[in-house]
Amino acid sequence: MHIAIYILILTILLVLFYSKQLIAFIKHRRNLLKHMSKIPGPHAIPLLGTTYQMKWRTRDLLLQMRGWGVEFQNKGYELVVLWLGPHPSVVVISPDIARAILESNDIITKGPEYDILMPWLGTGLLISTGEKWRSRRKMITPTFHFNILNGFQAVFDHQARIMMEQLETYDGKREHFDIFPYIKRCALDIICETAMGITVSAQTDHNNPYVQAVQSLNILAFNYQRRPWLWLKPIWYATGNGYEYDASIKTVSDFTIKVINERIRDFEQLGGWPEDNTKQRPFLDMLIEIRKEKGLTYEDIREENVCPIHHTSHDTTAAGMGWTTWCLAHNMKCQRKLQEELDEVFGNSDREITVDDLKKLKYLERCIKEALRLRPSVPHFARKVEKDVEINGYTLPKGCSIIISPMLMHFNSRFHENPENYDPDRFLEDNLAGKHPYSYIPFSAGPRNCIGQKFAIQEEKTILATLFRKYTVTTHIPYTDNLPLPEIINRPSNGFPVLIKKRNI
Ligand code: HEM
Missing domain, CATH: 1.20.5 (Single alpha-helices involved in coiled-coils or other helix-helix interfaces)
Structure with a gap:
């Protein structure tokens, strides 16, 4: 009693x-529920939300998401709400609304979906918000100037050649091999050299723990995002996910911090970088050089240069190159057309690829863009709504997340005829006339768009040009057997199993 x-x-x-x-x-909850009730979505129940009916296996979940996207698009809706537990995520399926959100200077904060990435990516350009993001963006933009990117061309070419040496052993073989790890290691070597000025030789040292750690971080972060019970720390650790995640972060961070510290030490000892007009300085050196003028601390540099640029770049470009290769292996007509273009520019020479050559490779660029439409490397990205906003007659209340999904947008048949077909000529200027600019957004758009898109296209063009100059790539594995798994990066469910054969030119 x-x-x-x-x-x-x-x-x-x-x-x-x-x-x-x-x-x-x-x-707050009443306001949230009031506005969410006006947005359609699949059935949700208290506490578990929509997750109770979400498919467990990633490949099934993908099909389910697509199904929902198409269902609500066909009904003429512009937004769909998914309840991830008690948290509402509003998925944008109309390019008009995507434009309003991406061009807004107010909705720039990344969604809570990125919280899990904080210990990994820090709060640098990729994740920061408000004034910090604005000043970082302004500071970093000049380091992506095309003159600087041109200076990296020799690195792209050199690493592409190493990749070809690695592939030599599969020439003419009858058994498929997965080309994805080769592409990833090449992309990793490129980013390490261009971002930090170091050679990690991931291409020749295959068991690179850094690549494995990044792979595991991607998978764990995706599981975390869609399974709300993992948000509870005891469950996160009891299931073993937390420990694996922490260990992978340590591998990635130890490696990058070591490199940065060494560069800072060199800069301090030399009292500045010596003049060398023959070689482009890596991003890290540029940041160290402008540090004082821009009021940066060494901690800012650690946060800024390494993790976001590393993560975003090597995985996204590798996925882009992998899917382009996969699409071309299934569309021999396109592959032949590409090889004709390559032969016109290079003949049968094995010479280096220059920036001027890349400008002539227009069909290759269309092939890459079309693969990014069908399989965008970043399948979706999110924003957090920090105060109620009105958009095209909808109120998006404080506390909800907005998910922009290039993957769903690129499959909308109202904007892309026969969206399942691989057709690089969609990107011919004449065919683009009158197209909604926000119906194709692999690099996002607006003030927070991808800062590295020119870098990505230049790198992809160089490596793919090198590959298809030398080899014809085919596969007997059906296109649809390889699903894009929408983790942070659109990962192929079966890698990219292909056959390669040297060309006679
Ligand atoms: C095919 C390759 C790539 C694709 C598809 C891609 C896509 C994207 C997308 C969709 C975003 C916006 C994410 C969001 O708003 O949440 C983004 C942001 C970003 N990307 Fe990329 N990216 C690629 C390659 C690169 C490369 C090569 C770099 C750097 C070398 C890079 C650096 C960044 C950075 C720093 C941001 C954050 C920008 C900001 O918030 O202001 N990306 N990227």
């Missing part, structure tokens, strides 16, 4: 003490 009274008094005291927060919370 006594205990019951104590508990009652304690409860009343607690309610009184937290009453202000409680009232604010109830008001």
